[in-house]
Amino acid sequence: MKITLKNVLLTAGALSFSSFTLSATDGRLGQESSAVVDVNLSVSPVVRIWGLEDFSFTTPANMQNDLQEEKAFCIYSNTRSGDYKLVASVHGKKDFELTNQQSAPGNKDSIPYSIGFKGADDEYRDLYIGEHYGSNVGAKNPSPTLECDTGIANANLKVLIPADNYIQAKEGEYNQTVTLTVTPN
């Protein structure tokens, strides 16, 4: 039995542009003349989440071991505090639950599982769909233009499928797509 957990990761920026006031002034007519010009640059607060790969499990032959895997990924924020909020969502479900796509309609087999999340300076916390988790990018705040590798990763996700949850499941391929969204906090 193959169990796949696909993660679609989105970047979300909370946009709070400042409005510019017009203050440029023309010079006066005279022997010399001066104009004043304001230069303004507004850098909007944004975050980026990237570098997380899919989780993929295959049940062991003895069907007794819990399935668990941990992956690192990157979260960048350009705010001074580096704080962000993360929320998980899935399509059409209220729980983390892998579904057998080959089962007959209305009779889908499913396997509950759990996801743990850990920010740069956090301990693992269990995620619940729709709940916001505050965290911080930490001192490593990765450059958003680089590939996310273990050298710059600053967040972790851990997926746990207890043996009790899959031991009764029918053979097949089970999966679920989870979306993680971060916003500046």
Add this chain to the structure above:
Amino acid sequence: MKGKFILMFTLMGWLTNAMAASSSGHHVQAFLGQFSQKRLYLNRGNAWQSQSRFCAWRFPDNPNQRYYYTQITCAAGSEGNCSNNYQFQLKPVTGNGQAIPADVYYKPSAKASWQKVEYHRMIPNDQSQSRSCSHAWNQKSIKVEIPLNAIDRQAIKPGRYHLGLSVQMRPWENPSDIIQNKRVDVFMNVREQIKISGMKDINFRWTPGQNQAIKSDNRHCVFVRGGGLYRVAIDSQNDSTRFYLSGSGEKIPYQLGYKNGNRRAEWINRPGQLNRLFQGSHIQDCSGHGFNANLIFKSNIPSKTLSGNYSDRITITVQAQ
């Protein structure tokens, strides 16, 4: 009371001449004088015309000879003020400007209308009714104005300009004679003037992930009277030694380029004066002709720039050369 006294004094002034004429024992035959001003100044307080009142009469014992011609022409030594196309003109005394056309008008009595003067033609049928300057027929006026529209006036190069006029009285019966001749000098001082206009603030909104190189053109107008050259200096409010945007505790360096016409921009990355001289527009605010100068801003925003607002205030000072 004070106003009444002044009025009487002025009247006395006009009458004094007539009385002096008769007290000598014989009649003065002709008079030309009492100019309210013999030096006319143009371009003062934006007035491009100036005028002078004066008195003229011819009153010989023979009443048939009261008629005379008036001719206003270029004064001796100022013949160059009368151009070949019969146009009066002010000639530059200083500076490198060109001759400026001037129209001269004459009003033959206090109640008459202005008539344009052609320097080569005598004005006929001037006549006198008495020897008194208080008589309206004897109260003449001369007016000089620059027949240029506002745009063409702005194109006049700085300098001092002059027109020497001769006001002549010629007898009707023998116009080749000059029986009275007075000089009126017209001056115009055109100062160096410059104005920078049309500037707008330079605003950017940037999000990490976008192109880090930002650039902005800021086209504007630099008017220099006569279309002369000018020098540019740029100052920054943030620092006197280098250009940067400041905010959120960070500094983002930038460069400024200055461009004029089709020439390549001159770039500076610190406040100060630019090396080159630039050509000014001869039209104030470049109205209808498009801006003639461009202040170019460019910067490269570091990818990890913190969110927030960054700014600087720059002052562009232009000076006519």
